[in-house]
Amino acid sequence: xxxxxxxELKQPPFSATPRREAAGAPPAAGDLSDDALDAMLRxxxxxxxxxxxxxxxxxxxxxxxxxxxxxxxxxxxxxPSHRMDELAPVYRA
Amino acid sequence: MTASAHAxxxxxxxxxxxxxxxxxxxxxxxxxxxARINAFTRVTSERARKRAATLxxxxxxxxxxxxxxxxxxxxxxxxxxxxxxxxxxxxxSAGDPPxxxxxxxxxxxxxAGAILVGALNMDEYASGFTTENSHYGVTRNPHxxxxxxxxxxxxxxxxxxxxxxxLSLGSDTNGSIRVPSALCGVFGLKPTYGxxxxxxxxxxxxxxxxxxxxxxCASDLALAYDAMQGFDAADAVCAPVAPDPVSACADSGVGGxxxxxxxxxxxxxxxxxxxxxxxxxxxxxGTTLRADLPEAERGWAASLVITLIEGSSVHLPRLRTRPxxxxxxxxxxxxxxxxxPAELYLNxxxxxxxxxxxxxxxxxxxDVLITPAVPFEAPPIxxxxxxxxxxSMNPRGMxxxxxxxxxVIGLPALVVPILSDDALPRAVQxxxxxWNEAALFRVARALETAGVAGARITGNRA
Numbered sequence: 001x002x003x004x005x006x007x008e009l010k011q012p013p014f015s016a017t018p019r020r021e022a023a024g025a026p027p028a029a030g031d032l033s034d035d036a037l038d039a040m041l042r043x044x045x046x047x048x049x050x051x052x053x054x055x056x057x058x059x060x061x062x063x064x065x066x067x068x069x070x071x072x073x074x075x076x077x078x079x080p081s082h083r084m085d086e087l088a089p090v091y092r093a
Numbered sequence: 094m095t096a097s098a099h100a101x102x103x104x105x106x107x108x109x110x111x112x113x114x115x116x117x118x119x120x121x122x123x124x125x126x127x128a129r130i131n132a133f134t135r136v137t138s139e140r141a142r143k144r145a146a147t148l149x150x151x152x153x154x155x156x157x158x159x160x161x162x163x164x165x166x167x168x169x170x171x172x173x174x175x176x177x178x179x180x181x182x183x184x185x186s187a188g189d190p191p192x193x194x195x196x197x198x199x200x201x202x203x204x205a206g207a208i209l210v211g212a213l214n215m216d217e218y219a220s221g222f223t224t225e226n227s228h229y230g231v232t233r234n235p236h237x238x239x240x241x242x243x244x245x246x247x248x249x250x251x252x253x254x255x256x257x258x259x260l261s262l263g264s265d266t267n268g269s270i271r272v273p274s275a276l277c278g279v280f281g282l283k284p285t286y287g288x289x290x291x292x293x294x295x296x297x298x299x300x301x302x303x304x305x306x307x308x309x310c311a312s313d314l315a316l317a318y319d320a321m322q323g324f325d326a327a328d329a330v331c332a333p334v335a336p337d338p339v340s341a342c343a344d345s346g347v348g349g350x351x352x353x354x355x356x357x358x359x360x361x362x363x364x365x366x367x368x369x370x371x372x373x374x375x376x377x378x379g380t381t382l383r384a385d386l387p388e389a390e391r392g393w394a395a396s397l398v399i400t401l402i403e404g405s406s407v408h409l410p411r412l413r414t415r416p417x418x419x420x421x422x423x424x425x426x427x428x429x430x431x432x433x434p435a436e437l438y439l440n441x442x443x444x445x446x447x448x449x450x451x452x453x454x455x456x457x458x459x460d461v462l463i464t465p466a467v468p469f470e471a472p473p474i475x476x477x478x479x480x481x482x483x484x485s486m487n488p489r490g491m492x493x494x495x496x497x498x499x500x501v502i503g504l505p506a507l508v509v510p511i512l513s514d515d516a517l518p519r520a521v522q523x524x525x526x527x528w529n530e531a532a533l534f535r536v537a538r539a540l541e542t543a544g545v546a547g548a549r550i551t552g553n554r555a
Contacts, residue, residue: 044432052428053416059425067429071398071437074391074444
């Protein structure tokens with residue numbers, strides 16, 4: 001289990017600079033203003049028939065910022081072609 | 094009711110006590126102790142007494158019901174128990190209809206002669222490391238009730254550590270068997286992903302949910318693990334591998350095993366005592382090897398992202414209809430996971446795959462890795478910050494620092510409590526390559542027989 005509300009997750013879990021940021025890519029949603037992020041959250045929630053109770057919005061926003069920051073540490077360097085990953089089911093004879 | 098499971102089963106099989114007496118002793122211990130600990134959410138006395146009576150009749154007829162005959166056990170309350178509602182630590186699921194049948198793990202333990210006596214407290218929907226459950230109360234550490242028992246299988250570890258049952262079942266996604274086992278000073282096993290059937294257990298993050306036993310000694314852990322092995326078509330990820338019993342080989346010593354002490358990621362961000370205990374264990378085993386799992390930090394980050402998003406998907410229907418019946422912390426976390434961009438999930442899966450490949454290469458050169466199980470001893474209940482190795486940490490998230498990088502790639506791991514003069518339990522985590530649980534048990538038993546390892550059970554041992 002995770003506790004993504006922990007403040008540790010507001011920082012990358014280790015010191016390496018997120019690779020995409022190092023490559024000069026646009027900032028992730030973690031850098032959006034509260035208002036912009038709230039608008040995005042509400043719009044996204046509507047697409048999956050989910051209503052965010054108003055009293056939960058701040059907590060959801062905080063958790064999403066935390067997960068985006070954590071995930072930032074997992075971004076691979078931009079490359080012209082990715083190596084073949086096995087995310088789809090592969091049948092081996 | 095504090096005898097070990099194997100001693101109790103031997104006593105019942107030999108007729109020195111009946112299964113009914115064993116159950117009554119366990120129920121009496123629960124009645125006497127649980128008000129202080131809050132490990133149980135349901136005690137299935139009637140079912141246990143009927144089952145014990147049946148076993149006693151079989152024993153009287155000369156049968157040998159199995160290696161766990163007469164052994165009381167209890168399960169985290171996310172396992173289905175026929176006729177009971179599976180609450181999974183939640184208020185929401187408390188309104189669900191009763192389960193139609195027992196979870197596969199319960200069936201298999203009872204087939205080995207064990208007797209279910211109840212269901213145990215946990216973090217809501219297994220999302221947490223502390224068992225500070227806002228609906229059913231906090232489970233307290235039997236060694237110091239002002240301290241956390243850990244989670245999410247907190248009731249499962251505390252019930253064993255308090256001597257209420259010699260054996261319990263938990264589930265482990267990011268450390269939920271291993272963390273409470275370490276904090277409560279008992280043995281806990283998270284087997285290889287796909288080894289034990291999860292059928293009839295509430296899932297959390299499906300791609301790395303595991304189940305496993307918690308016990309007061311390595312031999313009991315092995316008996317329970319062996320009883321639960323075997324393919325089960327009811328769990329899509331339960332692998333069609335032949336059972337690989339460990340009870341018979343656990344005492345074969347560590348000769349020939351390549352054992353290494355954790356380095357790098359596994360040798361920092363822990364208090365000095367946690368690192369010293371791991372080093373003492375390595376010394377006791379006579380090893381000077383050191384090893385790290387490259388990219389373990391990325392494995393930890395990937396586990397956080399994947400867990401949150403997979404867990405949110407499991408609970409999306411409930412988030413739509415009953416958001417305010419969740420624990421507020423769980424709800425906000427799940428809502429955020431439901432709204433996270435797909436790219437985050439896919440990147441985390443790719444990072445997980447690369448980390449797994451790197452970790453498996455390490456296990457071509459070693460058989461068992463020793464790490465601290467948790468970075469610090471059981472924190473006080475309600476503590477928001479603790480200071481570890483010069484760093485201020487929120488203990489709720491950091492308890493899984495050393496367990497999460499292991500389960501996210503499905504490696505087997507066994508938590509071994511280490512005997513010491515410390516006021517609170519200390520433990521190490523043993524990690525092996527996929528399907529090599531036998532090596533873990535050989536090391537655990539070697540430590541136990543050398544007097545290095547042993548559970549702390551409150552009250553007198555029989």
